[in-house]
Amino acid sequence: MYSSVKLCFLPLMAAIAMKACRLSSQDLHIFYLYVEKNFTSLTIFSISLILGWTLYIMNRPKPVYLVDFSCYLPPSHLRISVPKIMRHVRVIREQGMWAKTGEHDYLMDFVEKILERSGLGQETHIPEGLHCLPLEQTMAGSRKETTDVILGAVDNVLRNTGVSPSDIGILVVNSSTFNPTPSLATIIVNKYKLRDNIKSLNLGGMGCSAGVIAIDVAKSLLQVHRNTYALVVSTENITQNLYLGNNKSMLVTNCLFRVGGAAILLSNISKDRKRAKYKLAHTVRVHTGSDDRSYGCATQEDDEDGLVGVSLSKDLPMVAARTLKINIATLGPLVLPMREKLRFFVTFVKKKFINPKIKHYMPDFKLAFEHFCIHAGGRALIDELEKNLNLSTLNVEASRMTLHRFGNTSSSSIWYELAYTEAKGRMKKGDRIWQIALGSGFKCNSSVWVALRNVKPSANNPWEDCLHKYPVEIDV
Incomplete structure (x- = not known):
């Protein structure tokens, strides 16, 4: 810090030295008298300048670097195809585990159609307890699923980075619907013997967009706690959340969600810039939960038979579109080139004061980003964002292939997409990445990264193990 202060004053000192060489003894005497007369004022000014610079250096936001991340790859014995799922469902209904066995057989056709049109492939994964017959939806089974996912991802990221668990000062874990006691964060603290003064947080009930929320929380903590690492873990639990009722809107989640999770290691240590993959540029969070329709569009509740599931409201598409627009309006000025900002502003003025029927101008975000990681929440969601943001097939390839290979892994899906882009060798130095996720509440959250190297x-x-197969054609 002090060397930086010296460097700032170096040109001034050189200029003074050169000028002094040409001064006469009389000039020097006059200068001496001036300094003597104004010594107090000059001292106060110098001290204020140095103090101000010191405070700026100490309080400016520290860059946040993504050193590395890891996505959990479930073992091959947990893979399941659509035909196997349907056979599994029929056996479960015959065994009487499904509500009102023998009734509403049309629901089987409904589930099969959803699976066939979902965009999921034949090699997604479900947890061990749901492979069993009868099903094992126990607390022990749920703990095993989440522990395997979390520890598998964390083990790999620590091994790849060489960071000691004792160097981690911040821990943020998010899982929406599975939050046991002790918490998932405590499981990690216990397993890796993290230090006693660890700043740990466990985020629950925040939906599929919680992965970005966790990054934003870790960023805020890294601005306060200097020279440390933050470990962020994003996952969801399937074992405990399989819905066995007959409500169509609740059955959809069974068809989409699959096993997955990710561990991300962040740092605010200056020397880590040399080895880090990315620098965090922006996070933008939008929460429209104050509106009743947003609040109720995705709710975990009892169905008419008292079975718990996640109910999706008919307002969901409208709420998602509105929340996305707010997020874009906030993010746009931070990332778009000037000409796109001007076009947006001119259109806004015309619509406001001249012709309300003028369509909103959608900025070309392809000018701001080279890569897009859209939450793989479902085929319809990816289609809608591709259309609304005017993206190309290549722009949404990572999202579609993630949905196909791993299904909807909730808050971790954006990391499988980033891993896909890396595996394809497309990430070049200076490339900008937009991770965007939507979730219950209703929330739309964005994080922007810049690649520090190829x-x-x-x-x-x-x-x-499967990159050679991708991209694949998705049947319409």
Whole structure:
């Protein structure tokens, strides 16, 4: 810090020295008298200048670097195809585990159609307890699923980075519907013997967009706690959340959600810039939960038979579109080139004061980003964002392939997408990445990263065993 202060004053000192060489003894005497007369004022000014510069250096936001991340790859014995799922469902209904067995057989056709049109492939994964017959939806089974996912991802990221668990000062874990006691964060603290003064947080009930929320929380903590690492873990639990009722809107989640999770290691240590993959540029969070329709569009509740599931409201598409627009309006000025900002502003003025029927101008975000990681929440969601943001097939390839290979892994899906982009060798130095996720509440959250180098996939990238198959054609 002090060397920086000296460097700032170096040109001034050089100029003074050169000028002094040409001064006469009389000039020097006059200068001496001036300094003597104004010594107090000059001292106060100098001290204020140095103090101000010191405070700026100490309080300016520290850059946040993404050193590395890891996505959990479930073992091959947990894979399941659509035909196997349907056979499994029929056996479960015959065994009487499904509500009102023998009734509403049309629901089987409904589930099969959703699965066939979902965009999911034949090699997604479900947890061990749901492979069993009868099903094992126990607390022990749920703990095993989440522990395997979390520890598998964390083990890999620590191994790849060489960071000691004792160097981690911040821990943020998010899981929406599974939040046991002790917490998931405590499981990690216990497993890796993290230090006693760890700043740990466990985020629950925040939906599929919680992965970005966790990054934003870790960023805020890294601005306060200097020279440390933050470990962010994003996951969801399937074992405890399989819905066994007959409500169509609740059955959809069974068809989409699959096993997955990610661990992300962040740093605010200056020397880590040399080895980090990305620098965090922006996070934008939008929460429209004050509106009743937003609040109720995705709710975990009892169905008419008292079975718990996540109910999706008919207002969901409208709420998602509105929340997305707010997020874009906030993010746009931070990332778009000037000409796009001007076009947006001119259109806004015309619509406001001249012709209200003029369509809103959608900025071209392809001018701001090279890569897009859209939450793989479902085929319809990806289609809608591709259309609304005027993206190309290549722009949404990572999202579609993630949905196909891993299904909807909730808050971790954006990391499988980033891993796909790395595995394809497309991430170049200076490339900008937009991760965007939507979730219950209703929330739309964005994180923007900048690649610090040509990024290669880390060891045990989840795509390394199947990358040669992708991209694949998705049937309409």
